[in-house]
Amino acid sequence: MVEDIVGCKWSLAVLGAVRGGVRRPGAIEHAIAGLSKKVLNERLRKLMRYGILEKHAYPEVPPRVEYRLTEFGERFATLIDGVDRLQRELDRP
Numbered sequence: 001m002v003e004d005i006v007g008c009k010w011s012l013a014v015l016g017a018v019r020g021g022v023r024r025p026g027a028i029e030h031a032i033a034g035l036s037k038k039v040l041n042e043r044l045r046k047l048m049r050y051g052i053l054e055k056h057a058y059p060e061v062p063p064r065v066e067y068r069l070t071e072f073g074e075r076f077a078t079l080i081d082g083v084d085r086l087q088r089e090l091d092r093p
Contacts, residue, residue: 001050014043019077023066052076
């Protein structure tokens with residue numbers, strides 16, 4: 001699972017957007033340059049399948065959907081932060 005998420009720039013970008021407060025699919029798509037709707041939907045499904053994100057559909061017209069980190073997703077994001085810190089340390093001259 002970690003390799004599947006960390007090895008995919010789009011999954012990390014979507015995770016970062018949701019962590020940053022961008023929760024609606026259209027807003028996520030606009031927040032990440034080059035991300036298509038098809039790839040976004042694939043990544044959202046993958047992140048939900050791994051239990052990192054959860055989907056909340058509001059009973060409104062028109063329908064509104066938002067994504068949030070699960071408790072496991074918060075813990076996973078902390079792991080990603082640690083990997084980022086390690087990489088920055090390795091990149092220092």
